[in-house]
Every structure is written in structure tokens, then in C-alpha cells.
Amino acid sequence: MEVKKNVWKIAFISMVCSLGVLFISLLIWFYFFFSSPDHVQLERKDRVGETMFVISTTKDQLNSFMAEQISSDGNNNFQITLTSEHVLLEAAIPLFGRKIAFELFLEPEMYGEGDLLLKSKSFHIGGFQLPSETLFSLIKNTLPFPDWIEINTREESIILKVTEMEGLESMFIKVTNFDLEMDNIEFELVSSKK
Template structure:
């Protein structure tokens, strides 16, 4: 009987020793293969001062849809539309003279300037059958239709500037846009969204 007790004691201590040994080995493996996070773990290896930039690519059809929805959301007493055509940007509206609707059509040549804004240079215009100087027509239209503050008309230069770099998406975010490409013939329009 004493021999049986002695065997059980030896087996118990051997098993206990084996369990302790396995726990020590597991602890050492965890320490070796799963080290504690050091303070440099979340530090960027190659810090940069550049902003994050994302390229947005679209086409005339999608941009026309966006422009139409924005015009629709902006209340105005005057009906007008802006449309991207095969080679130019076209502004169409009408105004009443002696009870008759007179059509106004201006075709612009779009040019991306180095800072990413878009210049719309007047190519052709018509106000009914009248022949008016372009600067007077642009002045009349800028007084006649209320547009966003990032669209600026320069009548004497025969240009409308679309300052996409001034568009504020969110007051708390430092997000801005700039045009990279505005090629109507190739149906390729690219903007860059920059987050500082």
C-alpha cells in the first residue's frame, strides 16, 4: 500500500513538474515571439510633410449631371444651365425684353491654370440677334445671376474663373481641390483632392 502511495506521489510531482515546465516554455515563447509594443511602433518610419492627394477622374456626362443638380439646388429667379459639350463649356439662359424671352448663349474655352483653377475664356456669345460687347454681356450676367462665391467673372478680360481651389467641403477639414486635366475632346476630366 505504501508502495502505491509512493508511486502516486512520484506521478503527481512528475505531472506537476511537467505542467510547470510547459507553462515556463509557453511563457518564454510568448516573450520571444510576441514582444511588447515599444514606443516607436506607431511612429512613421519616413515622416513626410506632403499632403495626401487623391485623383478623381470623371467625364462630361457625370460632370454635367453634377452641375445640373447643383444648379437645381441653388434657388434663382432666372433659369439657366451650364453644359459641357464636345469642345467647349456652354452657358444658356434667357431674359425677357418687352414680354418676349430672348435667348442668351455663351461658349467658353476651358483652360486649367497652374494652380489648378479653371479659366473659362469666352469664344462666342449671342443675345438674341443683338451684337453686344463681350465684357458688357459678362457684366450683365454676373449682376443678373447669383453664383457661388468661388465663381468669379472678369468682364474686361472676357473670362470667368472657377476657383475650385477655394471650394470649402467641410469647415473642420483642410480639404481642397484642383484640376489636373480638363480635356473635353478626349472626355477626360481629372481633379486632385488634397487633404493637409
């Protein structure tokens, strides 16, 4: 009888230790997979030039334009919508072997000389409770964004480096006004000095 008790005791302790090692391994794996080097200082290039013309638009017009551009790039992984209070990013990210939909509400503000900073206001991600830094890390590591969109996990923000968008020869775009509440959005098309 005494030998049987010891066998079960050893099996139970072995199982608990194995689960503990597995749990610690998963924590370490999540830490390394979802951490990112956001301690690097952001370098901003101030671009100077002569304003060619000003583009004024509304939220609805810009929403249509953005949806068209995102779909023409063949990228149906995310959707960006402007509302009267915030910018809404909707997407699905792989988590635990499944695609989990999320909504990220961002507050826009001017950044530098013509770029836009989107700060996290709130988010919903399926039924999961995740720290927002983890969500930003997942977004950064799983969604394909153009080079001019920078995800900053530590600051829980997205920088739209509009002045660094490619595709316009000898010109660039600057955001001059981005007021969602008043539905007043303005951009300048600027000629680069050579």
C-alpha cells in the first residue's frame, strides 16, 4: 500500500512541475514574440517646399477614398473609418490559431510638420482582455502596413507620416487641418525644393 501512495504522489508532482515549466515557457515566448524595439527615437524629416494647392475634404469623402485605396492595394486585412469623434481601425489578427476581430478607436492630432498622430482611446478585441500594448504589438507584427505608417507599441499610437508617402514625383502631401468634429479636413500638395 505504501508504494502505491508514493507512485501517485510522484506522478502528481511531476505533472504539476511539467505544467509549471510549460506555463513559464509560454510566458517567455509571448514576451519575446510580442515585444518590439520601440525605445528607438523617432527621426522626423521636416520637408520644405512651396504649396501648390490646398485640398479640402469631408469625412465621408475621405472614407470613400481610403476604402478605395486600401482595396486597390489588394489589402483587405483592415479598414479605416473616420467618425465624428475618432478614427476607427477595424481588422482581424491571428491569435491562438484563430482570426480575432478587433476595433481600435484612435484620437487624431497634428504631428510635426504635416503628419498625423493617432493615439489609442479604447479598443474591443473579441472576448479577450489584453493590455493595449500587447494589442499594438500584435497589430505591428501581423498586419501589413505601408512604410509611412508607423506603429508605436510603447506609446500606444500610430503615426501617419503623410509627408513621406511615395508616389508623387517632386511633391509631397502635408496635413494642415484634421478636425473631425467640425468635418474640416485639409491637405496641402507641396512642391519639393531641389
